[in-house]
Amino acid sequence: MDLGIRSINCLDIWTEENNDIIKKWKRNERSPEMQQDARKRYYSDIHKLLQKIQGVPCVPGSVRLELTVLYNTLLFALSLSAFTEWRVLLTHGLVRALEAQGCHPAGSELTVLWQTALQIFPGTKTLSCLQQLLCVQGALWLCSDQLEELTDILSGPQKDVAAASGDMLAVIGDLRFSIEGNTALSVAMAPGELKELVHICTVTTKGVRAMEEGKYPRALLAFQQALSLPAPRTLLAQLHTMTGICLGKLGRTQSALQCFRKALEVDFGCRSALYQSSLLYGQLGNTQAEMEALGLLHAAVSLPACGDSSRDQPPLLPPESLLHSSTLTRLLATPSPPGVQHALAHRCLQSHRIPEAVEHYLDLLTSLQADGKLLVNTGGSPSLPRIPEIYLEAAFAMLKARRLWDTVAICEEVLSETVDLVPERLVLEVPVEEQQGPDCATQPAPLYGRSRESVVERLNLVLWTGASYLLQGQAYSHIKDHTEAITHFTRSINALLKVLVKSKDSWCGDPGQGAGVKLQTLRTLKSQALAGRGVCFLLTGRHREALQDLQLGLQASPGMEHAELWLVEALWQLGRKEEAVSRWRTRNQSSAHTPVLQEHKPGFLPVYLQHNLQNGVCVEPEGLRKKMEDLHCRGAAT
């Protein structure tokens, strides 16, 4: 081709320049290195070209070229999340295009411009350029959370473009782009592809908004509509997951599980589906399935290479770039690897799979201590419980597995952190929620604000210390080292007695709240420590102290089966046989409903204190049952 002739026409030069940039981009699109930098370069190239084109007045012949270059520029801007300039760029571009057509728009409002532009351009070719720009506009509005604006445009006076309903979705859905597109002018992303992406993302955003407002049926409809559209693999899996979550909220658990399964079929790396199904199984009480799901999730998060589906190069506009919703992020979040491991370990412990629980807890503690990068504070994902709680749970799992020295060691770790911070005295006078006023009197440090938080934290310290000593005491009593056990139980009691609760009733009012749970925990801890010490006293022959401790323990928290048994034993040993028998009788009568009562509220006490798990932790008095039953039979006989 003759260079001289080519260089005469600016339009041709610019067209070629545009095509060159796009060709280069397409060639390097999949190359792995420096994606972000490369995109920045292409963006700046194409932006420069646009500026060049806009340096001369727009004429009808150059409208298509200019609109296409603008389309490409905005696409790169979108992929870089550089949203600052787009409004100016678009307004400017539209005004120029309109002016080339001899039309001087009344205002610079984007909606007005669009309405005018869509009306005024008759030629199909120019209109298709305009329509592909409209898709970018849709994407941009989606990104900047301005869905309403697009609806506004399309509900304008032009009836031939807008659907009768004025629904932007319909309009965008109705846009038709020929497959081969415009061969003369290259584009970074086919407008058809973009249209589909914008369409599905808009529908999804609507669904997420409906979920935010709690309108699950509407959200469900939106997600189902989105699922009917072509979508990338990862987005499809997310849509299935969201549908599942909606169904779960609506109580259609089986359908929900079906959806999660579909999500996993579409994209095996969809962790949120796994996590959500584990949560749902947990709700349904299907421990086996829940553990399986958690196990899979754990495998997925520990092997990032296979689980992470976003490893291959992202396209120019991944769906995530158009879906900026904190709700969506929150709904699809999965716990960090330690979080998953903890959930797994916790469930194992709760369902009495002690060896597995021990294994998971040990792994978890190792990973927590490993000082590794994976542990870096990652902000948003669902949270782990407090670290001392994890330690105590682990110690309890060890205790149940009869790894007694491990229990002692783990508790020692917690104690080393907490003991010197335990307050001398902690007065809880009124409900914690209203503690600002009176608390000032007890907190003389002038700058020490956040009193409520500090009180709760001090209570936590007491509880952790008490629990650690308690678990150590229990471990020692299993070793039959009764003096050591008595020492630790005593320490536990001493620590726990530092909390002085004055108006109990207001605390007991709502056991579901954190403070209420804490007081319940305090009481349970106290009673278990007292009972434990009582048993040790009894076994070392100090019957009177044993009786006193056991009685105090039962008073603090009635319904501990093994403490009742030991109380009977203590009475028996003290020679108060009649009392023992009557105790035995009342216990037998109440035992029918007590465990059921415990089963009703398993969740709110720490796992290491839950009654249904305590079996096997406490030493049953040998031969008591037989003794009692004999006596009981005799008594019944007589």
Next chain:
Amino acid sequence: MSGIRCSVKSLAEFQASFRPAQVIRFGTEPEAVFSNGTSRLFICSSLERGVTETRGFPGAVTQLVGSSDGRGVYVLIEHDGVYYTPLPQSPSPGVASSSPGSVRVRSESCVVRDHQVRSFLVTERVLVTVALRGGSWQFGLYEIQGHPSPCYRRLAELSVLALSDAVARADHQRAPPVLSCVRAQGGGGRAASGHFLLELVLFRLLFGVDVSLLSSPMILCGLPDGRLCCLPLLLPGGPGVRGQCCGVRVLHSLEQPVVFLGGGPSCLVGVGRGGALLQVRVGEGPEGPVLRFEERRVPGPVECVCISDTHLYYSTGSDLLALPLATRPPSPSPASSSPSRHSAPLSLNVTAVTGLATPTQNPSGAVQLLCVSHKGRLLQVMLPEQTDRCSVPQVSAAQVGQRIRDLLSSISSVADRGSSLESSIQTKRTALRSLNHVLNICSLLRPNQHSGDEGTTRQQPIRCRVAASWVSLLRDTVLLSCVLENSSTFLLESGWALCLQLAALPHAPHTAGPPAQTYTFPLKALSQGRVEVPVALEGEGGLGLPLTVRSWLVYSLQGMLGLRGAEAAGGDCLSLELDSLTLDWLDCLPLHGPNRTFLSSRRAGRRQAGGVAAGGPFAVSVRVSSAMLKGILGMDPAPSSLLAWLLSGPGIERSRRGQGSGGGQGCATVCARGLRLTAREVSVGQVCAGGPVCAVELRVDSASLRLLCGLHHALLHRLQVLFKEVAMTTEPTLQLHGQQLQQVLLQAEALCEEVRGALAPAALGVAQSESSTHKLIKTYQRLREGLLLAL
């Protein structure tokens, strides 16, 4: 307390530094790395050698952090990102070159590319950045990868909302957030810059048991809005310490931009720009250990801070201060807490410090601080050992007296040195100013020196006009009056001199006597630039006419340096030629009265000038054809015009057009003492073929032969000069009579013979007789009488 005297040593000097100057001190080679707010990073391989290497970055360096292994340094570039550059490890043994090497750091070394990063911190495996983005402070955690690696992987991002009014203020003040890393004591870790160890109890109380159980370092951040935030580095899932859902917790607010956050083992210290000082310690509360937040004010503004175990060192820009940090927690009874309990900061009397490195302590206990000063110096400040113990040294009265005397003497010597330096600077300044002035004048006069024969009519801004007048006191003298005209904007100050050189013409008949005389007049002494020079025309040292008068402006370079006495030493002079002219008899005719007025009043010279004597026995005449005067010289052929032109005086460009209006015909006469100069129209026949030629005859009659000769010579000379110019351009048009010319030639040859004959005795050494002299005079007269006709 007035302060402490400490020794300050300047280690390196570079250009002046700007606000974010920073210095890091390493224990090993290289010893220090510092920046001064420019795009350069300076590396001192050892403090003694000064800057040994510089690194250039693509933008302004705003922060420096040493890598955890000490092998490199991370650098924050404004509006760019975080760069890593390895440091030279072992000193190359043969390095003798004193000039520091300069290396350009390329953009490939960028490890975190984020143009909004305001500040960052490096721990062993994680790099933490703070950026202000979208109305919130965002903390980015990046995994440090082995080098070389293109970019660090982002592990997590946490954020805390910025206070809306503080965003604008922070932008305005450009105060970056301050990051530091705090660990519990005994958990390992290093004491690098930005890393601090805290007592276990304090650490746990501040940050919670969870962080302590995980032995996670805490990242502290002091924001420009005054808030002190903390976030645990290693806390999976971000449960938040104490049950908060967000990973970043606000500890406290200083309500002014935070410049420092760190601490010693027993307290956490935060310092605000305005001088707010927060110390957090463990106190014994009624219910066990509690945190005590003590806030107080120190004199601000605080520019930069560093901390040792016992002291807080900070610079206010005008002074460097050391504040002792109480090692004991304050007394448990709150009643006794009063501001006076706090020890006041001690002045170290070092000004303009903009950057401080972590202090080091040498084995003897002296504290050493490394600072970057505002003037652009790397300073090493050695504190006396006593300050470390926060006590005034105990010295005897005699020692005090001695010290005071030492101090006084050193003060006076410093003052002396100061004043001498000041005066020398003053001299230099004056010299530079006058040099500038001189150069200006030089450039003004430069075209003058090249104009040469162009005969420019353009007025030079500085000129010397020479006028001559006849003075007859004891003997005949010509008085030259030179006027220096300065129309330029520059004043000719002292140091300039006007130099006049009077020299006889090379082919002048008087060859006796000195060839030239030079006069120099310092301009300062001239009143209004006028100077009068008497020139003796006779006798010893007398110069004969005609004379060349050249004038220069001379400037003595030594005078410029204030060495007035050495002006005469010569040599080091700058001379600018002003004007040069030839002075002949015509210029200094002993006329009566101002000759120009005289001439103009005597139209056609019909009246005899009433002089003492007009005319005399001797006469010479020269004839010039009127056609020539008119056509070729473009002059009015009237005799009066010619006369006026001849007498128009020296110094100014002689006007070719006669100023006489040319009304007169016939004859014009000028009389002077003993002399008459007459011009009249004559008609000369037999010369040209075309008939008689109209000419103007110039005739000189005088009683003095000397005067006559001189005047004749002057007339001829003037005409010659003119004709020479004209001859080059025009062709003579007249047809000359060959016979007449031959006759003239013969006459001349005969006269020449006579002269030779008369001169022969003189040449043979025979004393000249009266007769031969008379003969010569007669010949001379005949030679000059009526023969010469210029056509």
